[in-house]
Amino acid sequence: MPAPIFALVDCNNFYASCEKLFDPRLAGVPVVVLSNNDGVVVARSAEVKALGLPMGQPWFKVRDLAKRHGIVAFSSNYTLYADMSNRVVNVLAQFSPDLEVYSIDESFLDLSGHVPESLAAYGRSIRERVRQWLGLTVCVGIASSKTLAKLANHCAKKNLAGTGGICDFTAMSAAELDSLMARIEVGEIWGVGRQLAPKLHAMGIRSVKALRDADPGQLRQRFSVVQERIVQELRGIPCLSLEDVTPDRQQIISSRSFGERVHDLQSLQEAVTSHICRAAEKLRNQDSLAGAVTVSIRTSPFNPNEPRYQKSLTVALPEASADSRILTRAALKLLGQSYRQGYAYQKAGVMLSDIRPRRLRQPSLFSAIGNDEDNRRLMQTLDHINSRWGRGTLRLAAEGTDFGWRMKRGHLSPAYTTNWETLPRLIAR
Amino acid sequence: MANAEISTVPPPGIRFPAPESKLCPLPIDAAKIPAGFPSPAADYENGRLDINTYLIRNPVATFFFTVEGRSMEGAEIFDGDIVVVDRSITPRHGHIVVAFIHGERLLKRLYRRAHRVALISENPDFPPVEIREDAEFAVWGVVVGKFKRLPA
Numbered sequence: 001m002p003a004p005i006f007a008l009v010d011c012n013n014f015y016a017s018c019e020k021l022f023d024p025r026l027a028g029v030p031v032v033v034l035s036n037n038d039g040v041v042v043a044r045s046a047e048v049k050a051l052g053l054p055m056g057q058p059w060f061k062v063r064d065l066a067k068r069h070g071i072v073a074f075s076s077n078y079t080l081y082a083d084m085s086n087r088v089v090n091v092l093a094q095f096s097p098d099l100e101v102y103s104i105d106e107s108f109l110d111l112s113g114h115v116p117e118s119l120a121a122y123g124r125s126i127r128e129r130v131r132q133w134l135g136l137t138v139c140v141g142i143a144s145s146k147t148l149a150k151l152a153n154h155c156a157k158k159n160l161a162g163t164g165g166i167c168d169f170t171a172m173s174a175a176e177l178d179s180l181m182a183r184i185e186v187g188e189i190w191g192v193g194r195q196l197a198p199k200l201h202a203m204g205i206r207s208v209k210a211l212r213d214a215d216p217g218q219l220r221q222r223f224s225v226v227q228e229r230i231v232q233e234l235r236g237i238p239c240l241s242l243e244d245v246t247p248d249r250q251q252i253i254s255s256r257s258f259g260e261r262v263h264d265l266q267s268l269q270e271a272v273t274s275h276i277c278r279a280a281e282k283l284r285n286q287d288s289l290a291g292a293v294t295v296s297i298r299t300s301p302f303n304p305n306e307p308r309y310q311k312s313l314t315v316a317l318p319e320a321s322a323d324s325r326i327l328t329r330a331a332l333k334l335l336g337q338s339y340r341q342g343y344a345y346q347k348a349g350v351m352l353s354d355i356r357p358r359r360l361r362q363p364s365l366f367s368a369i370g371n372d373e374d375n376r377r378l379m380q381t382l383d384h385i386n387s388r389w390g391r392g393t394l395r396l397a398a399e400g401t402d403f404g405w406r407m408k409r410g411h412l413s414p415a416y417t418t419n420w421e422t423l424p425r426l427i428a429r
Numbered sequence: 430m431a432n433a434e435i436s437t438v439p440p441p442g443i444r445f446p447a448p449e450s451k452l453c454p455l456p457i458d459a460a461k462i463p464a465g466f467p468s469p470a471a472d473y474e475n476g477r478l479d480i481n482t483y484l485i486r487n488p489v490a491t492f493f494f495t496v497e498g499r500s501m502e503g504a505e506i507f508d509g510d511i512v513v514v515d516r517s518i519t520p521r522h523g524h525i526v527v528a529f530i531h532g533e534r535l536l537k538r539l540y541r542r543a544h545r546v547a548l549i550s551e552n553p554d555f556p557p558v559e560i561r562e563d564a565e566f567a568v569w570g571v572v573v574g575k576f577k578r579l580p581a
Contacts, residue, residue: 428498
C-alpha cells in the first residue's frame with residue numbers, strides 16, 4: 001500500500017471572492033460579507049484584512065469605519081456561494097476521486113500513491129485550474145495526515161512555508177519542519193481550538209512542535225483519545241481517513257431566522273409553508289419522498305428580557321409524499337399544536353425525514369388510485385414554472401404575500417449563476 | 430392526515446434528530462413480469478438531442494450572461510441574447526470574449542497582434558477600445574455560443 005498523502009484545498013476569502021468574481025467594480029475594493037440578517041462580518045476580502053478589520057464584528061459597530069475606508073458590504077448570497085462551491089468540488093474531483101468536502105470552501109483530497117517529487121507541481125496545477133476555470137484562488141497544503149495537511153494549508157496561506165500558495169510538508173526536511181512547527185502557535189492546529197489551547201499552555205505546550213513531541217499517553221489521560229490522535233497525526237501517522245459523502249440527503253432542512261421578531265400565528269404559518277415548499281422542491285429534485293415532517297419554532301435564546309419558548313414536533317405521514325400541499329398540511333397542523341401566543345418568535349424551521357426514493361413508494365391501503373400521478377404532474381409543473389420564472393412565482397396561497405418575516409438582506413448581490421432573470425449583464429456598446 | 434402520529438422531539442434550538450423509520454418499503458416494480466413482444470424501437474432509444482451538450486463544452490467552467498446593446502451585431506450577437514461563456518478556454522486573438530475593464534463588463538472581440546491589444550466591436554457605429562498597458566483589464570472568459578427564447 002502506498003504511503004498515505006492528503007491535500008487540503010481551501011479557497012481564499014471565499015465569499016468575498018465570489019462577490020468580486022462577477023462585479024468588475026470591485027477590483028481592488030475592500031469587500032465584506034455579512035451574516036444572515038446583516039448581523040456580523042463573516043467574510044473579508046484581502047483588502048479588508050490588510051485594513052485590520054476583524055472577523056465577527058457586528059456590522060452596526062463597524063459601519064462608520066467601513067464607510068471611511070470605502071468598504072463595500074454584501075449580504076450572504078448563499079445561492080451564489082453554494083453554486084461556486086459545487087463547481088470547485090467538481091474541479092477538485094478531477095484531481096482525485098477520493099475527496100471529502102469538509103466545508104463550503106475546503107476539501108480534503110487523497111493523493112496517496114503520487115510520486116513525491118511531483119506533489120507540489122500537482123498542487124500548482126490544482127491551483128491553476130481552479131483559478132482559470134472559476135476565477136477563485138486556492139491554497140493547497142500537502143502532508144501525510146489530515147491534521148498536517150490542514151497545518152500545511154495554513155502555512156501556505158500565511159506564507160510561512162512553501163511557495164505560490166502551495167506547501168508540501170512531505171518535501172521538507174525534518175530540521176525544516178522542526179523549526180517551522182516551533183514557530184506556530186499550538187492553537188492553530190485543527191481540533192485544538194480556543195478551549196484546549198489555554199490548557200495546553202498551562203502544561204507548557206505552546207507550539208505545534210511541543211504538542212507533536214508531547215507524550216501521547218499523558219494527553220490521553222489528561223483529555224481524551226481525540227487529543228492523543230492529534231499528536232499521532234502531527235507525527236505523520238494518519239488516524240483520520242476521508243469521510244464519505246452521502247450522495248442523497250437523508251434529511252432536508254429549511255430554517256431561517258426572521259428579519260424581525262414574529263408574534264402572530266399567520267406569519268409563522270407563511271414562513272413554515274415557504275420552508276416546506278423549498279424543502280419539498282429539493283426532495284422532488286432528488287426524486288424522493290418524505291415519510292415524516294418536523295416543525296420547530298423558537299424565541300431568541302440570547303435575549304434575557306424576553307420570555308423564552310421553543311417547541312419541535314414531528315409527524316409521521318400515513319403515506320410518504322413529495323407533494324407540497326400534503327407536506328404543508330402536516331406542517332401547519334404541527335405548527336398549530338406548537339404555537340403559543342405572547343412570544344416573540346425569532347426562528348422557524350422544518351425538516352423532512354424518513355426519505356426514500358420514489359420508486360420504493362408504498363401506497364397506503366386507503367390511498368386513491370391514480371391520485372398520485374396527478375399530484376406528481378402538478379408538482380412537476382410547479383417546479384418547472386418556478387425554475388423558469390424564478391423561485392416563488394407560483395406558490396401556495398398559505399405562503400402569503402407579505403414576507404415581513406423574511407431575512408433582512410439589504411445588500412444582496414444578484415443570483416448571478418442560478419436565475420435566468422438575474423444573469424450578469426454584458427455591455428455591448 | 431386523520432390518523433397521523435405525533436411525537437415530541439426534545440427541542441435543541443432548531444436542530445433535528447432523525448425520527449425512526451417504522452416503514453419497511455419495498456419497490457413496487459422490483460420484479461418485472463414480461464408480457465408480450467418487446468418494442469422494436471427499444472434498441473434505438475437515447476437518441477434525443479440535448480441542447481446543453483450542443484452549447485456547453487465544459488459545464489463546470491461555463492457561465493451565462495445577458496447581452497445589452499448592439500455593438501456585436503456583426504457577430505450575430507444581439508441585444509437580449511444570452512451568451513455561453515467558457516472560462517476553461519484560453520483566450521486568443523480573434524475570440525469573442527467577456528472583458529472586465531475599468532469597472533465594466535464588456536462583450537467584444539479580442540484583438541491581440543504585434544504590440545496592439547484592443548477590444549473590437551462588430552458594428553461600425555462602435556470604435557475599438559485600445560488597451561493600454563496600465564489599464565485595469567482582464568479577459569474573464571471566452572464566448573462559445575448564444576441563445577434566446579422567442580415569444581410564441
